[in-house]
Amino acid sequence: MLGLQQASVTYPGGRTALTPTDIQFAEGQITVLLGPSGAGKSSILRLLNGLVPPSQGAVVRKGIGSLEQPLAMRAHRLSTAMIFQQHHLIGRLTVLDNVLLGRLGAWSWLQTILPPSRRDRLLSIAALDRVGLAARALDRADGLSGGEQQRVGIARAMAQRPSIILADEPIASLDPASAERMLGDLRRICCDDGLTAIVSLHQVEFARRFADRIVGVRHGGIVFDGPPAALDDHAVDQIYGVERPAGALAAE
Template sequence: MIELVDVSKTYKGGVQALGPTDLSIEAGRVTVLLGPSGAGKSTLLRCMNLLVKPSTGGVRADGVPSLETRGDLRRHRRRTGMVFQHHQLIPRYTALRNVLLGRVGYYSFWRSLLPFGRADERIALEALDRVGLLDKALTRVDNLSGGMQQRVGIARALAQQPDLILADEPVASLDPATARRVMELLRRVCQESGITLVASLHQVDLALEHADRIVGLAHGRIVYDGPADEVDDDDLRVIYEDARDEPQAQDASLPVDDRLVIEPP
């Protein structure tokens, strides 16, 4: 579904966040990018929809001739939902209005300035219902808990009717109990809809519980790639070996932050 060929990323100042990487993402599965902070997980994830532009290599997506043209990239992003660590909702908007932003990619810039139609509202309400927040549709999101806000973020991604969801540390800002519930929800709705899910996590227990496949990263390189149920203590030592002794500046230097990116056509 997604293939990265010799993809690497070096930021200004010569900081290499991701070394040359080859990776194929299989459709319909839950893949977790696992590793410590600064391992390159967010950079790798964001290269998949070119929110971070690789320094070398290329990204290929099924059904899209090339991601080098604006139109093809827009089509790829339209079918790729994004769930961010810090929700990235508009606080003064209701939950429904935030979820409707997931429909923007289906319209031209000028059409997107007009109110959404009933068909879009129905899709957004169905997405809220799937994450258990239909009764909060008209509530401002700044009046919702952190866990509820992340569920609104998931609903926004679902409203795109995507083939792929990229979740960048989707539970890092939540307490352990809420994090578990949100990951269970995210996995379930993706499996029910046949959506491919790629999530970056640093919580080992959640990764092993919810992933079909683990891609372990350390120091900007893939050091493990295999089924989640085959990960053992030796594999985890390789992923986390000497991580605390490495500078943690790689993913922290991302030039693209967590703000919701809504591009005109």
């Protein structure tokens, strides 16, 4: 459905974050990009959502082709939602108003200066209900806990009505219980709606429990690609090296 064709990322100053990489992400599958900080996971996600262009190679999507042209990228982004590491909510707005921002891409310029339609408000409330936060719709976003704010991020992504969800370390700032709730909500929604999800994590056990496929990334290259059952100790050593950081196995 979506993939990289010999795509690489070299940032200004000559630092190579991703070596030439070929990978395809299957429709309706939850893929976890697993690896330590600086491995190249975020660079893959930034390529997939167009935040950085490939230094070489291409990003290709089924039905659209190469995303090099602006019109192709716009079509891709309209059906691709992003969940960020740090929520990126507007604290002074209500929870509902934050979720309604997921509808911006579907609005005409006139709709952006008019009050949201009843349809969009109902759609956004339904998205909040799916993550258990409909009762908090009229609360200010900055009054929610970190875990609740991240679940609002999921609802905002769902309000966009995407076919692809990209999530960059979405549980990095959460405690284990909140992280499990957030990933459980995300997996349930993706499975119910048949969505494709690509999620970067560094917690091995969460990857094993919530992914359909795990792609291990190290030093800007893919060192593992397989189902969770194949992620044995040898594979983990390939991804993290023998000296594994304590955080990598914190959920085990």
